[in-house]
Amino acid sequence: MKVLIALLALAWPLFVCAAPVALVVHGGAGALPRAELTPAKERAILKDLTLALRTGHALLLADGSALDAVTAAVRVLEDSPHFNAGRGAVYNFDGKHELDAAIMEGHTLRAGAVSGVRTVKNPINLARAVMEHSPHVMLVGEGAEMFAKSQAFKPVDPSYFKTETRWQQYLKAKAQAAATSLREVHQAVSNHTGTVGAVALDRSGHLAAATSTGGMLLKRFGRVGDAPIIGAGTYANKVCAVSATGWGEFYIRATVAHDICARMEYQKVPLQAAADEVVLKIVPALGGDGGVIALDQQGHIAMPYNTGGMYRGSIDSQGKLTVLIYQK
16 A cells, blocks of 8 residues: 555656746836847846746746745846846936835735835845835835844945946936936936836745836935835735836826736736736826736736837746847
8 A cells, every 4th residue: 555655646746737837027118229239238138037037937846936936036137237126226316326126925915115225235135024024014215224234134335236337327317407307307218227027926826026126217305116115016916916117106106016906806807908908008198108017827927018128028837938128
């Protein structure tokens, strides 16, 4: 009998198909125009998107949680200088960095977020710590930095976030700002900014979403965008997970991430239709631009955007890897 049980245990995987897993990432909407994207930079961007996907997907294949997968994927993108988050964050009006991040677990509705941090290498890690080790959802500025210290986060010098590309963008935008409005400046430089994010589905059928950003170039007065706001730039529940990228003021007003999931949950609208309605109709009607990545419990993927491009990629439930910048 013991031998028979052992044989059945070995054979069981041959008869039972493992539950599907999927992972989607983005590196921001408003990609560089094709004419400005050199082949070398395009290869570097696609390489980092691929690394983020493979890193998070490996955890899912090893029966890791969706929460672990999105954390790992976003951390890779934060470490890259090619995206507006972590290492490659844009500068605020005063020539400093203020970083935001959020994470959410769908089946429990647990969430954590931070905003305005300046010495945290990977803000997504701190957002998760807020979720798991505090009674709060969002911590900001000095309070978030104090919490990081209490959680033994090793601070980095703010110079860690300086990249020459972002610095030159800042100098150019600052000069423009002296002669025009900040709104016009944002429109002029929106192709050079963005956000990073990930959504994942794990073996247990659980969903999670994570988003991280350096915010808007030349932002002032402690401005906070949609990325760290649960329901605006980041949201996950039992049926849907969304990470957004775009002009945050409009994504906040439209509660974009939650709206997509709500349409699915209450109106039974399919994922693609729900995401398209919000991103391609509602947000533009308000005057905003951007995109989202979204994933449902069946592994369906949506990545709509209304800008010239969006850095994005996925490994679907069949294991197919795709990375894109512009339309196919």
